[in-house]
Amino acid sequence: MIYLIDLFCGAGGFSEGARQSGAVVILAVDRWRAALDVHAANHTTPSASCEHWCEELGGDPEAFATRLRHVVSRRVPPGGHVHLHASPPCQNLCGANTRRREGEGLRLVEWSFKLMECCAEFHSFTVEQVASPTLLRTYEHIPHRVYDMSVHGVPQIRKRVIFGDAPMLPVLRQIPLPARALEVPALEPLAGCVAPRTLCAVGGPLAKRLEGM
Numbered sequence: 001m002i003y004l005i006d007l008f009c010g011a012g013g014f015s016e017g018a019r020q021s022g023a024v025v026i027l028a029v030d031r032w033r034a035a036l037d038v039h040a041a042n043h044t045t046p047s048a049s050c051e052h053w054c055e056e057l058g059g060d061p062e063a064f065a066t067r068l069r070h071v072v073s074r075r076v077p078p079g080g081h082v083h084l085h086a087s088p089p090c091q092n093l094c095g096a097n098t099r100r101r102e103g104e105g106l107r108l109v110e111w112s113f114k115l116m117e118c119c120a121e122f123h124s125f126t127v128e129q130v131a132s133p134t135l136l137r138t139y140e141h142i143p144h145r146v147y148d149m150s151v152h153g154v155p156q157i158r159k160r161v162i163f164g165d166a167p168m169l170p171v172l173r174q175i176p177l178p179a180r181a182l183e184v185p186a187l188e189p190l191a192g193c194v195a196p197r198t199l200c201a202v203g204g205p206l207a208k209r210l211e212g213m
């Protein structure tokens with residue numbers, strides 16, 4: 001059984017897909033109360049209730065990892081597979097946002113990777129983002145796959161990147177898109193943003209575990 005921790009959970013798109021695939025969502029975190037309430041309405045049952053934390057993510061990753069371990073010790077039986085997922089906000093990395101601040105966009109991605117590094121004893125992790133050139137260049141060393149969502153049954157043309165233990169999804173029947181959607185221009189070239197390379201790169205426990213993926 002897979003036990004999911006969903007960070008930046010929003011109203012629960014990722015959680016719901018995981019639930020439908022047989023996972024149990026044990027913790028969902030977001031700073032947006034209304035979205036979290038929707039998540040709670042969908043993921044609270046007598047047999048499997050999920051914890052909901054309404055708070056700002058991005059602080060000390062080690063301290064947050066300690067809190068996650070407490071949740072795991074309370075909610076995951078011995079032998080359970082713990083999956084840690086984060087989908088930090090994409091507005092500041094999305095090419096469609098001409099006023100994006102990529103440094104700010106990368107901040108919570110970097111925090112997510114640092115957190116995963118702190119939680120390296122968990123069994124798998126994923127970080128989801130918009131497939132921005134700056135992001136892909138900054139974290140090219142972390143295993144990832146880019147998905148064209150329209151060929152995986154999702155009614156949108158965006159490309160998303162998933163870092164970590166991302167599956168090779170089956171390509172479904174191509175969904176016909178309206179002509180206007182096909183005119184969307186390619187992402188802007190790199191905006192010259194410089195970001196620190198994450199600790200995951202250099203021989204950390206997470207990097208070692210992911211070697212060979």
Ligand SMILES: C[S@@+](CC[C@H](N)C(=O)[O-])C[C@H]1O[C@@H](n2cnc3c(N)ncnc32)[C@H](O)[C@@H]1O
Pocket residue numbers: 007008009010011012013014015029030031032035055056057058087088089090
């Ligand atoms: C990409 S959306 C999440 C989508 C969601 N994972 C899903 O599958 O439906 C990003 C979420 O991050 C939340 N968020 C942005 N900055 C945050 C922060 N510093 N701490 C906690 N949540 C944050 C937003 O409220 C938003 O719900």
